[in-house]
Structure formats: structure tokens, C-alpha cells
Amino acid sequence: MTTTGPTPSTDFIRAIILDDLKTNKYGGRVHTRFPPEPNGYLHIGHAKSICLNFGIARDFKGLCNLRFDDTNPSKEEVEYVDSIMEDVRWLGFDWADRLYYASDYFEQIYQWAVQMISAGKAYVCDLTADEVREYRGTLTEPGRNSPYRDRSISENRDLFERMRAGEFPDGSRTLRAKIDMASPNLNLRDPVMYRILHASHHRTGDQWCIYPTYDFTHGQSDSIERITHSICTLEFENHRPLYDWYLRELGIYAPQQIEFARLNLTYTVMSKRRLLELVKEGFVNGWDDPRMPTICGLRRRGYTPEAIRNFCARIGVAKMDSVVDIGLLEHCLREDLNKRAQRVMGVLRPLRLVVDNYPEGQVEQMEAVNNPEDAGMGTRKVPFARTLYIEQDDFREIPPKKYHRLTPGQEVRLRYAYLVRCTSVVKDSNSGEVAEVHCTYDPATRGGNTPDGRKVKGTIHWVSADHAAAAEVRLYDHLFTKPDPDEVAPGQDYKANLNPSSLERLSRCWLEPSLKDAAPGSRYQLERLGYFCVDPDSKPGSPVLNRTVSLVDTWAKIEKKGAGGGGRGARG
RNA sequence: UGGGGAAUAGUGUAACGGCAGCACAAGUGACUCUGGAUCACUUAGUCAAGGUUCGAAUCCUUGUUCCCCAGCCA
Numbered sequence: 050m051t052t053t054g055p056t057p058s059t060d061f062i063r064a065i066i067l068d069d070l071k072t073n074k075y076g077g078r079v080h081t082r083f084p085p086e087p088n089g090y091l092h093i094g095h096a097k098s099i100c101l102n103f104g105i106a107r108d109f110k111g112l113c114n115l116r117f118d119d120t121n122p123s124k125e126e127v128e129y130v131d132s133i134m135e136d137v138r139w140l141g142f143d144w145a146d147r148l149y150y151a152s153d154y155f156e157q158i159y160q161w162a163v164q165m166i167s168a169g170k171a172y173v174c175d176l177t178a179d180e181v182r183e184y185r186g187t188l189t190e191p192g193r194n195s196p197y198r199d200r201s202i203s204e205n206r207d208l209f210e211r212m213r214a215g216e217f218p219d220g221s222r223t224l225r226a227k228i229d230m231a232s233p234n235l236n237l238r239d240p241v242m243y244r245i246l247h248a249s250h251h252r253t254g255d256q257w258c259i260y261p262t263y264d265f266t267h268g269q270s271d272s273i274e275r276i277t278h279s280i281c282t283l284e285f286e287n288h289r290p291l292y293d294w295y296l297r298e299l300g301i302y303a304p305q306q307i308e309f310a311r312l313n314l315t316y317t318v319m320s321k322r323r324l325l326e327l328v329k330e331g332f333v334n335g336w337d338d339p340r341m342p343t344i345c346g347l348r349r350r351g352y353t354p355e356a357i358r359n360f361c362a363r364i365g366v367a368k369m370d371s372v373v374d375i376g377l378l379e380h381c382l383r384e385d386l387n388k389r390a391q392r393v394m395g396v397l398r399p400l401r402l403v404v405d406n407y408p409e410g411q412v413e414q415m416e417a418v419n420n421p422e423d424a425g426m427g428t429r430k431v432p433f434a435r436t437l438y439i440e441q442d443d444f445r446e447i448p449p450k451k452y453h454r455l456t457p458g459q460e461v462r463l464r465y466a467y468l469v470r471c472t473s474v475v476k477d478s479n480s481g482e483v484a485e486v487h488c489t490y491d492p493a494t495r496g497g498n499t500p501d502g503r504k505v506k507g508t509i510h511w512v513s514a515d516h517a518a519a520a521e522v523r524l525y526d527h528l529f530t531k532p533d534p535d536e537v538a539p540g541q542d543y544k545a546n547l548n549p550s551s552l553e554r555l556s557r558c559w560l561e562p563s564l565k566d567a568a569p570g571s572r573y574q575l576e577r578l579g580y581f582c583v584d585p586d587s588k589p590g591s592p593v594l595n596r597t598v599s600l601v602d603t604w605a606k607i608e609k610k611g612a613g614g615g616g617r618g619a620r621g
Numbered sequence: 622u623g624g625g626g627a628a629u630a631g632u633g634u635a636a637c638g639g640c641a642g643c644a645c646a647a648g649u650g651a652c653u654c655u656g657g658a659u660c661a662c663u664u665a666g667u668c669a670a671g672g673u674u675c676g677a678a679u680c681c682u683u684g685u686u687c688c689c690c691a692g693c694c695a
Contacts, residue, residue: 060634086695121694178693187691189623223693233624235691244693263695287625287690308626310688315632321695363644365634367627370688374632377645387658422658453656462654497654508654577655604656 060366075277079111087129089321094312100361103142115144122250136344173208191231268292276304313372316527351582351597356385395560399438436514453507461507468494517559524553
């Protein structure tokens with residue numbers, strides 16, 4: 050906090066904690082928890098919560114638990130708990146030996162339910178789900194008491210015991226809190242505490258056929274773990290009075306719940322329901338599809354934990370519903386990758402370039418800088434020869450205004466190699482498209498230097514045709530075409546805004562030879578193109594690259610602005 | 622039409638009765654062997670109307686808009 054750089058101002062939650070520390074509210078303790086339900090993969094929204102909870106523990110020298118809120122056996126699976134642990138760890142956080150499951154507390158929670166019954170604060174209700182809804186009333190009308198509300202304590206105890214023993218079918222009865230059917234807060238209209246569910250639980254197996262609801266579990270779990278600050282999202286604000294009521298009636302330790310606004314991002318969706326739908330209906334290739342906002346998707350895309358953590362620090366924490374520009378996430382990514390990614394050359398859409406006056410069969414090893422931002426990363430050799438590939442975009446027979454690249458008569462620099470001047474083009478006899486470009490080089494400019502001090506506006510990348518490694522490159526764009534995917538015509542849903550070109554596969558790309566056996570997961574900057582990472586689909590000798598994010602493209606902006614004037618792409 | 626929340630540049634977020642600041646985005650220029658990076662500069666804001674005060678984004682009143690709640694989901 051007292052070191053260099055702008056001091057991040059404390060968010061409203063840290064302000065509360067600071068204050069609690071001052072008043073010694075929890076004896077100087079700060080103990081938070083990250084409580085996911087294992088019913089899906091973690092996404093960038095969870096990362097915000099993870100950074101908040103673990104970050105607070107780190108900042109205040111406190112602790113943060115990982116606890117699975119696994120109270121609904123019908124939706125939860127081990128696959129999800131494994132992935133959640135992997136993702137939290139990958140993000141750089143450690144719960145040490147404090148891994149908990151709400152299901153570990155089932156017996157205690159059951160005993161608390163019995164205690165509530167004995168105190169006359171809970172009853173077994175025989176109403177069906179539909180009837181419960183009817184009796185609940187509406188937003189503006191009070192509800193009515195259940196006809197089973199005044200059962201005797203002993204009858205309630207007996208019935209609840211028999212619920213546990215499995216005597217009743219699913220949905221036939223519930224245990225309900227006896228609070229107030231006229232409460233303006235619907236959560237307080239005799240909420241369900243236990244439901245009958247003959248389902249196998251991922252941890253407790255068939256030990257139980259009744260399961261506590263989240264509402265009757267969450268506060269108590271926090272209480273058992275002596276959580277001081279129970280941080281959750283806004284939609285649980287209405288539930289806080291209920292949690293407080295349970296804790297007070299039970300007479301047990303009560304943490305302080307603080308709600309913050311969940312993260313929303315432009316051009317994507319964040320709800321688990323929707324992400325599941327995209328996976329199940331095949332709109333993406335699994336939870337770790339690089340287009341997904343899931344942590345594993347971002348990881349496969351090439352995101353770094355540092356970039357995600359930095360993003361979470363920059364978006365702040367508040368109670369206002371908001372939508373963060375995905376451009377900020379991309380900015381944080383570029384900022385991190387710029388510092389650490391090794392530079393290499395690769396051509397995505399190849400166009401043959403023949404250097405006519407370069408000796409046939411000659412090969413020179415050109416020295417290239419690995420990272421201009423970090424001299425410590427050293428240099429490497431890149432082979433140069435007579436026949437090269439350059440990017441189709443880097444040649445125009447009829448150049449638009451301000452075009453600095455290769456064009457008949459104009460000189461450009463081949464990065465780290467030589468200055469060349471285009472002399473002629475060869476066109477495909479059928480399509481009429483440019484198939485090959487011929488040029489001559491200036492031997493005095495070896496390494497890309499200009500001994501005579503002459504200025505060259507354009508520098509383009511290249512690979513030697515005989516030495517390059519063939520690769521597949523996958524380009525990604527936003528998953529949705531609109532910043533707000535919910536902006537649809539009547540009768541349509543968010544899927545109508547799915548971006549049909551969110552994935553583009555280029556199968557005939559050429560990379561400099563050093564990338565031939567690049568390890569999956571490693572990240573590079575392909576100069577002038579963007580940041581890429583090696584996908585697990587790669588086979589030895591045939592790499593597959595994902596474009597993590599493009600470089601800021603000033604030329605594209607200029608070209609777009611001048612639209613209507615400049616000629617279109619050479620590749621059509 | 623019940624209850625609970627929230628409103629500050631295009632976006633996100635500070636300022637806690639005392640000069641409305643920062644970041645991203647956008648724009649302009651410098652520099653450059655990546656049209657990258659970097660640097661400099663510019664545009665742009667307190668939901669509205671009243672009130673209290675020497676002084677209001679901040680306190681009070683009224684209004685407006687948006688979000689959440691009628692799962693035996695979390």
C-alpha cells in the first residue's frame with residue numbers, strides 16, 4: 050500500500066473490514082470463504098469473487114476457506130468440484146487445509162432442524178409444491194398459514210424423523226420454518242428448510258434422502274467455520290434477514306454478510322445456466338472452448354492468471370449493477386503478455402515472395418530479438434532464403450492511401466533480414482488473383498539495417514518457405530455480435546445473437562522453425578499479428594495455435610476510417 | 622400497486638461537507654526495424670427538482686429510472 054504506483058483505493062467491503070478491525074468486532078480476525086456450488090465450471094465472474102475473498106484474507110493477514118455448497122445432489126458432480134479446485138489454484142490462490150463441504154455439516158444441520166422443531170419454530174408441512182406456492186401469496190398480497198402449521202411438537206418430531214428414515218416419497222412433505230406468512234419479504238413466509246430427495250449425493254452417497262435447502266445451510270456453514278465477513282452477490286440481500294433469523298433462533302455465532310454486484314461483461318453471457326446450454330447444445334466445443342468466459346476457457350485461450358487478477362483489481366467492487374467493457378479484460382491481457390511473451394514470426398495467410406537476386410540455395414541465419422521489452426530474453430536465429438512467405442495483407446497491387454507495406458515499386462523491410470523492392474507479380478491464370486510476388490533485395494541492408502540512413506516506412510514479417518513449420522491457427526472473436534446478448538427481437542432469445550464467425554480455423558499457416566515442437570500451453574507473440582498460445586490439440590511437429598488476443602491494430606482503424614476510398618484486401 | 626437495493630464522462634470506479642480524480646475506450650501528435658510497445662496532449666460526468674449550509678456528488682424532502690424477490694435452485 051505504501052509502495053510505488055497508484056494506491057488502489059479501498060472498496061466499500063474493505064472499508065467495512067477496516068472499521069471492524071478498528072472496533073475489534075471479531076477480535077481482530079478476518080476470515081472469508083469462497084463458496085461455489087459444484088454444478089458447473091467457474092467463470093470470470095467467479096474470479097472476481099475469488100480475488101475478493103482470497104485477496105481480503107491476504108491483505109488483512111486473515112484466512113479464506115474453500116467450501117463447496119453442495120446441498121442439491123441432483124445437480125452436483127465430482128467433475129465440477131475437481132475443476133473448481135484446479136481453477137482456483139491456477140488463479141494463484143491457496144486454501145491450505147481449509148477445504149470444506151456443506152455436506153460435511155449435514156448431521157449438525159439436521160440436529161439444528163430438530164432443535165428448531167423443539168422450540169416450536171419449525172413444522173412438517175404436507176402441502177404439495179403447487180399448494181405451497183398458492184399459500185405463499187404474491188408480492189402485494191400476504192400469504193395464508195399452512196393447515197399443517199400448528200402440528201404439535203411431538204408430531205413434527207416424529208414426522209421429521211420418518212422423513213429422514215425414508216418413509217415418504219419425494220416432494221410429499223417439507224420441513225418449514227414458522228416465521229410470518231404476511232411478511233413483505235417473501236423469504237420469510239415460512240421458507241422450506243428440508244426437502245425429501247431420494248438422490249445419491251456426490252459425497253454422502255445414499256446416506257440421506259432429505260436435504261437441507263441452501264438457505265438453511267449457508268449461514269450455519271459460515272457459522273461453523275467462524276467466518277467473519279460472508280461476502281456474496283446482490284441477489285442474496287433479501288435473504289440476509291432469513292439467515293440472521295436462523296442464526297438468532299439457533300443461538301449460534303453469526304458472521305456479517307456483505308453483498309456486492311456480480312460481474313457482467315459485454316459480448317458474452319455469464320450465467321451457469323446459459324453456459325451449460327451453450328455446451329450441451331453444441332454452440333461451443335465444451336466448457337474449455339477458448340471462446341467461453343469460463344476460467345478453463347480463458348486458460349486454453351492463453352489468458353494468464355496475472356492478467357485476470359489484475360483485471361479483477363481494476364474493475365473494483367461496488368453495489369451498482371454494471372457491465373464491464375470486455376476491452377478492459379483484453380487490455381489487461383495485452384499488458385501482461387507484452388512484458389512476457391517471446392516474439393516469433395509466423396504467416397497466417399501465406400503469399401509467396403521470391404527474392405530474384407538472392408542466390409538460389411543460400412540460407413542465412415538472421416538474428417532476431419526475443420522480446421524488445423526484456424533484453425534478458427536474448428536473441429535467436431531465423432533462417433532466411435530465396436523463397437519466403439509473407440502475409441497476403443502485406444501486399445497490395447493497388448495500395449490504398451497511407452499503405453506502408455509491399456506494393457509495386459515500394460521498398461519495405463523484411464524484419465531482421467533485408468530491404469526489398471517489389472518488381473513484378475504473377476497472377477493465377479484462372480482467378481486472376483496474385484499468386485506470387487517477385488522482388489529484389491539490397492545486400493547492404495543485412496539484418497534490416499540501413500547503412501545510408503534511408504528511412505523505410507514499412508516492416509513486414511516473413512518465414513522461409515523451405516524451413517517453416519506448417520501449423521493450424523484458430524482465430525477467435527467475441528461469442529456474441531452485440532454488447533448485450535439479450536438485445537433481441539421479440540420471440541428470440543440471446544442465442545439469436547451468437548456470432549457465426551466467432552471461430553475461424555486457418556489450416557495452412559507457416560511458423561518459423563523454432564515453433565515446430567512448441568509445448569502446449571506456451572505463449573508467443575506472432576509479430577504484428579497478436580498473442581497466441583499452443584493448444585493441447587497440437588501433435589509433435591504440427592502445432593495448433595489459438596489467437597489469444599490480437600495486437601492493437603492502428604492500421605485497421607485508419608483503413609476503416611478511410612473506407613470507401615482504399616482498395617479492398619488482396620485476398621478477396 | 623409489497624419489500625429490499627442502486628443511480629458520478631461512452632464504460633468501470635474514486636472523492637465520506639471543502640479544487641469532481643483514476644483506468645479503459647475514443648481522438649490528436651511524438652517516437653519506432655512490430656502501423657506493436659512507449660510518451661505527451663485532448664474530448665467527456667455528479668438522475669431530476671427543491672431545501673439546509675459560507676460551501677453539497679456527499680445531508681434533508683419529493684420525484685424519476687434501473688436491478689432483485691412469488692424454486693421443495695444456489
